[in-house]
């Protein structure tokens with residue numbers, strides 16, 4: 001792997017006031033695909049990509065990405081979390097979008113090297129981390145809708161705090177009744193750029209109405225709950241944890257998988273299945289809607305305090321974080337930061 005270090009270094013931001021995705025480190029990883037194969041990964045100074053205006057990613061959106069985090073503990077040890085699972089998922093997204101597979105071991109090692117080079121950028125305060133954003137874009141210089149023959153794979157790093165500006169205060173979510181994110185046979189389970197672009201309008205409308213994000217219903221029947229734009233969703237109904245099943249329409253979230261595993265391990269009953277919106281409304285009306293929370297790399301475990309549907313604000317658990325969400329949050333962040341023993345084998349020691 002080639003490494004070209006930056007001549008000058010950026011001034012670091014205030015690590016106590018990071019927000020999400022605003023600052024980027026001194027270096028990035030790039031790897032080019034042409035003539036049917038990937039070139040060697042290179043670590044280079046962080047720089048703008050130069051794209052011809054006709055490059056097909058700019059027109060047809062053949063692009064995918066991932067989100068992973070690295071953590072530094074008080075002794076300076078650096079961990080990342082389930083990076084291999086994210087890279088496997090990225091290759092699955094690539095297959096769906098007709099993009100080339102990459103060698104996950106090569107990319108895994110290159111990302112670990114990049115994180116080591118940028119270790120001074122890893123914040124250590126509670127709730128902060130170094131967000132890793134692997135991305136792959138089509139790079140053919142021609143118009144016409146077809147699978148590109150050239151690609152750029154790059155990884156940028158961003159020191160981050162909470163995804164939601166209000167931190168762990170419960171979010172207000174609007175259940176979207178008009179627009180849909182995915183449908184049978186679509187790209188719902190992929191982490192592809194177009195899924196996020198298509199979600200923006202509903203999110204903006206929800207924001208104008210005072211909600212943080214939308215919870216999508218399935219695009220076929222507008223009946224089953226699916227996911228929130230930046231996280232998978234969990235409910236606790238009458239003491240049982242339920243979450244939408246992986247049916248091809250929702251993202252196979254790594255934090256979703258981790259949450260299911262830690263909750264089952266702690267003895268909670270967890271069901272992955274289709275959940276009708278009517279079931280949630282009924283549970284709310286009969287007093288058995290105990291908790292609601294979202295899971296995601298960026299969002300970690302985010303409690304949901306209000307779910308709006310059909311003109312009604314359903315206030316859940318008195319708009320407070322519930323005990324199951326809190327248990328999942330403490331356990332998963334504890335494992336990620338090395339404070340809790342990782343009996344699942346998820347933590348990857350970088351240094």
Ligand code: COI
Nearest residue numbers: 066067230296297298299
């Ligand atoms: C993540 O959770 O890492 C994501 O990519 C979600 C994104 C909308 C910030």
